Structure formats: structure tokens, C-alpha cells
Amino acid sequence: MADVVLACEGLKKAYGDLMVLKGINFKIEKGQTKVIIGPSGSGKSTFLRVIGLLEPPTDGKVFFEGQDVYSSDMDLNMVRAKIGFVFQEPSLFRHLTALDNVKIGLKVVLGMSEEEATEKAMETLRLVHLEEWAHHYPAQLSGGQQQRVGIARALAMDPDILLFDEPTASLDIELTWEVIDVMKELAEREVTMLVVTHEIGFAKEVADEILFMDDGKFLEWGPPEKVLRNPSTPRAREFLSRLLGGV
Amino acid sequence: MSDILFILEFAGLILEGFIMTVIMTFLGLAGGFVLGVLSALGDVYGGKFLKIIINAYVEFFRGSPLIVQLLMFYFSIPILTGIKWDAFTAGAVTLMLNSGAYQKGYFKGAIEAVFKDQLLAAKSLGMTFKQTLMHIVLPQALRIVIPPWTNEYVSLGLSTSALIVIGLRELTNISKSIAAQTFRPLEVYLFTSIIYLVWITVSLKVLDYIYNRVRIPGLEVTSEI
Ligand SMILES: Nc1ncnc2c1ncn2[C@@H]1O[C@H](COP(=O)(O)OP(=O)(O)O)[C@@H](O)[C@H]1O
Ligand SMILES: [Mg+2]
Numbered sequence: 200m201a202d203v204v205l206a207c208e209g210l211k212k213a214y215g216d217l218m219v220l221k222g223i224n225f226k227i228e229k230g231q232t233k234v235i236i237g238p239s240g241s242g243k244s245t246f247l248r249v250i251g252l253l254e255p256p257t258d259g260k261v262f263f264e265g266q267d268v269y270s271s272d273m274d275l276n277m278v279r280a281k282i283g284f285v286f287q288e289p290s291l292f293r294h295l296t297a298l299d300n301v302k303i304g305l306k307v308v309l310g311m312s313e314e315e316a317t318e319k320a321m322e323t324l325r326l327v328h329l330e331e332w333a334h335h336y337p338a339q340l341s342g343g344q345q346q347r348v349g350i351a352r353a354l355a356m357d358p359d360i361l362l363f364d365e366p367t368a369s370l371d372i373e374l375t376w377e378v379i380d381v382m383k384e385l386a387e388r389e390v391t392m393l394v395v396t397h398e399i400g401f402a403k404e405v406a407d408e409i410l411f412m413d414d415g416k417f418l419e420w421g422p423p424e425k426v427l428r429n430p431s432t433p434r435a436r437e438f439l440s441r442l443l444g445g446v
Numbered sequence: 447m448s449d450i451l452f453i454l455e456f457a458g459l460i461l462e463g464f465i466m467t468v469i470m471t472f473l474g475l476a477g478g479f480v481l482g483v484l485s486a487l488g489d490v491y492g493g494k495f496l497k498i499i500i501n502a503y504v505e506f507f508r509g510s511p512l513i514v515q516l517l518m519f520y521f522s523i524p525i526l527t528g529i530k531w532d533a534f535t536a537g538a539v540t541l542m543l544n545s546g547a548y549q550k551g552y553f554k555g556a557i558e559a560v561f562k563d564q565l566l567a568a569k570s571l572g573m574t575f576k577q578t579l580m581h582i583v584l585p586q587a588l589r590i591v592i593p594p595w596t597n598e599y600v601s602l603g604l605s606t607s608a609l610i611v612i613g614l615r616e617l618t619n620i621s622k623s624i625a626a627q628t629f630r631p632l633e634v635y636l637f638t639s640i641i642y643l644v645w646i647t648v649s650l651k652v653l654d655y656i657y658n659r660v661r662i663p664g665l666e667v668t669s670e671i
Pocket of ligand 1: 214217219237238239240241242243244245246
């Protein structure tokens with residue numbers, strides 16, 4: 200059995216009376232890229248937050264590298280440090296430069312020295328092609344640049360997996376490409392990624408699997424060509440014909 | 447008006463009063479700062495019970511005149527506790543409590559201006575709540591808060607004249623006795639007003655300078671939300 204990085208069983212999440220995730224089984228192995236698509240409000244962001252340990256599940260289990268996260272005595276913050284998160288809105292720390300945004304987790308959470316953290320952060324900013332912008336504040340960067348700093352901030356921690364929640368959804372189209380290109384480069388480097396996105400080109404090119412979420416469950420999953428060309432459920436067919444038809 | 451310089455005879459006394467006014471202002475602001483930050487954190491992140499207590503405290507001190515608060519604390523604490531305290535201590539404590547209630551409002555606004563998405567980002571990096579507070583929330587909130595906080599500085603600075611009711615020898619109280627002694631209230635109070643004015647104006651310039659030194663491009667935008 201390959202190394203499973205992140206998995207869940209029977210995962211449920213409710214907000215009050217509203218059941219958002221309705222029993223999800225999922226796993227992703229080292230080096231894989233999986234893409235989640237699905238209509239707005241179907242629970243994609245909630246799923247990422249729960250499996251990314253930012254919110255506890257209402258029911259079910261989350262496994263990180265084989266260990267049941269909530270019933271072992273793991274330090275949750277240390278596990279979170281191993282799971283990188285890139286959000287839809289570039290959620291950079293506004294009082295810190297690009298460089299310091301990348302450094303802060305290294306210093307505060309991983310306990311790196313100032314020099315070590317600076318070196319690591321610059322190296323990571325280079326990977327997202329932003330070394331020249333290192334000393335700019337978030338407000339001085341474009342949306343696409345901010346999003347790439349966000350990727351660098353997550354990546355610098357040397358996470359075992361990166362989760363992306365519609366990282367290009369709030370960007371103009373020409374800024375979308377620069378972010379998508381960086382994500383493709385990561386996929387080529389065999390970084391494990393779980394990505395919610397409707398950039399179908401990206402999904403086709405790099406996804407090992409596409410999962411279609413609807414109403415708090417995965418209705419359909421498989422290799423891109425199968426899910427995109429030949430969806431078996433009417434809900435997925437309808438969603439995809441709108442998504443692809445619009446292109 | 448010919449011998450306006452008579453006021454110089456009282457320079458020493460006036461200086462003494464002015465120093466007392468400044469000391470009381472700084473004590474009130476400093477104590478109020480601590481109380482304000484803690485109350486704001488409690489109100490934003492605390493439990494229901496804590497929120498009720500904090501808001502009761504704030505409502506009380508913002509909803510009654512400072513003079514009444516001073517009289518009440520100065521005269522009632524010795525009766526209630528048997529501990530006698532002087533006007534200086536009673537005044538300082540009351541100003542701290544009063545200013546803390548106002549400062550809490552400014553800090554709460556500033557803390558809430560640090561958006562939830564940044565808190566989630568900090569959590570995703572593995573930061574603890576305390577690390578997030580120290581490295582993300584407070585550095586932003588303390589910068590954002592400076593312009594509104596300036597209002598509290600001016601307001602408390604001028605309100606220290608209320609300390610006259612418990613007999614503290616600050617600038618207004620001293621002026622009153624000089625005016626009574628010389629029978630020249632117009633000149634004396636005019637001079638006193640100018641001292642307040644110059645002091646506040648200089649203080650505002652200093653605060654503005656500090657704000658510009660620590661300001662970060664784009665951070666102020668958040669504060670308008
Ligand atoms: N913190 C929350 N509190 C209450 N309801 C929420 C919360 N987060 C999400 N929801 C609800 O859960 C459902 C799924 O939301 P979300 O996971 O954001 O969907 P998606 O990302 O697929 O658009 C929506 O109905 C949304 O209103
Ligand atoms: Mg979403």
C-alpha cells in the first residue's frame with residue numbers, strides 16, 4: 200500500500216441543523232494531485248477545512264499519515280503545520296512583507312532561526328517567481344502575486360500535502376494563469392495536492408483523479424477523462440455541461 | 447492687560463499643576479490601555495459570561511459623568527473597605543477605569559478589523575491562539591488603533607480637570623486658587639486654556655509622528671471596515 204497522506208472515513212459536518220458534509224470517505228496518497236469540482240454550496244470548502252483540521256468534524260474520522268487525528272494524542276498544531284492551506288481570498292498577514300509572511304510560520308511554529316528562515320523563505324519565493332517582490336507589503340501586490348505568496352507561505356513549511364480552495368476564483372483571468380502555472384510546476388515536482396478548482400485545463404493536465412461533490416457527498420470520481428467526458432450521474436452531467444459549455 | 451506678566455509669579459505653582467495633570471493623564475491612559483486591550487480581547491474571544499461582565503463595566507463608565515465616578519470612588523471606597531486612600535490614588539484608579547471603558551471600544555474595533563481569514567491562515571500554519579494573538583492580531587490592531595485612540599488621549603487629557611472635585615492639585619485646581627487670590631480670573635483661565643491647548647497640540651503631533659513611523663502601506667484600509 201502506497202503512503203496515504205490524508206484520509207477520512209464517514210466524515211460528517213453540521214452547522215446547527217444544517218448537515219453540510221454527509222458521510223465522506225476519501226484518501227490521497229503521496230505525490231498525487233486530486234481535484235474537487237462541484238456546484239457552489241455543495242460543501243467543498245467545508246470539506247477542505249475539516250480534512251485540513253481547521254474545524255473538527257461532527258462525526259467520522261480524519262487520518263493523517265495513518266494516524267487517527269482526533270483519537271490519538273497528536274498535537275493538532277503540529278499536524279496543521281504539515282498541511283499547507285491556500286485559501287480563495289489571499290489571506291496574507293497585512294502587516295508583514297511577502298518575505299515575512301513566508302518566514303513567520305518557519306520562525307514561530309517550526310522554531311527556525313532568523314537566518315535559516317530568511318534563506319528558506321527566499322528560496323521558496325523564488326519557486327513562485329516572486330523574489331523581487333520579497334519586501335513588498337500585501338497591499339502593494341496584485342491579487343495573483345498575493346496568491347503566490349500564499350502558496351509560498353504554505354510551501355515553505357515543507358508540508359506533506361497542500362490544500363487549495365479555489366485559489367483563482369477571485370482573480371482576473373490573466374492573473375489566474377500565473378497562479379495555475381505555479382500549481383502545475385508543483386504538480387510536476389510531485390507535491391501532494393488536493394485542489395478545489397474549476398480550472399478544467401489544470402485538472403485535465405495534472406489531476407490523477409477528479410471528484411465531483413454534490414450536496415455534501417462525492418457523487419462521482421475517477422480519472423479526468425472519464426469524469427469529464429463520461430459522467431455517469433445526471434447531476435454531474437448537468438454540472439459539467441454548464442461548466443464546459445460555457446467555455 | 448498691562449501687567450499680564452504677573453502670572454509669572456505663579457509659574458512654579460502652575461508648572462506643578464501642569465505636571466500633575468500630565469501624570470494623571472498618562473496614568474489613566476496607561477491603566478486604561480491595559481484594561482482596554484484585555485476587555486476588548488475578552489469581548490471578542492471570551493465566553494458569554496465574561497462578555498456580560500465586560501459590557502456592564504463599559505456601560506457603567508461610559509454612561510455616567512466622570513465627576514460622579516470620581517466622587518463615588520473617592521468617598522465610598524473608604525466607607526466600604528475601611529481603607530483610606532488619597533485623592534491621587536483614587537483619581538488615578540478612576541481615570542484608569544474610565545479610560546479603559548472607552549479604549550475597549552477602540553481596541554475591539556481594531557481587533558475585529560483583523561479579518562477572520564488571517565486567523566484561519568495562522569491556524570493552518572499551526573500557530574496556537576496565543577501565537578496568533580501576539581504575532582498577527584495585536585501588531586495589526588495596535589497600528590490600526592492609533593488614529594481613533596488619539597481621540598481618547600485628547601478627551602482624557604482635558605477631562606483631568608474634573609479631578610478638582612476631589613481636591614487634587616492639578617492645573618485647573620491650581621488656576622482656580624490663583625484666580626481667587628489675584629482677582630484676575632480672565633487672565634488666569636485664559637493662560638490655563640493656552641497651556642492645555644499647547645500641550646494637546648504638541649501631543650497630537652507626536653502621536654501623528656509615531657503613527658507615520660509604524661504605519662504599513664494598506665493596513666489602514668482595513669480599519670475603515
Ligand atoms: N461556518 C459556517 N456556518 C454555517 N454554515 C456554513 C458555514 N460554512 C459553510 N456553511 C454552509 O455550508 C454549505 C456549504 O458551504 P461551502 O463548504 O462553502 O460550499 P462550497 O465551498 O462548495 O461552495 C453552505 O450552505 C454554507 O452556507
Ligand atoms: Mg467554497
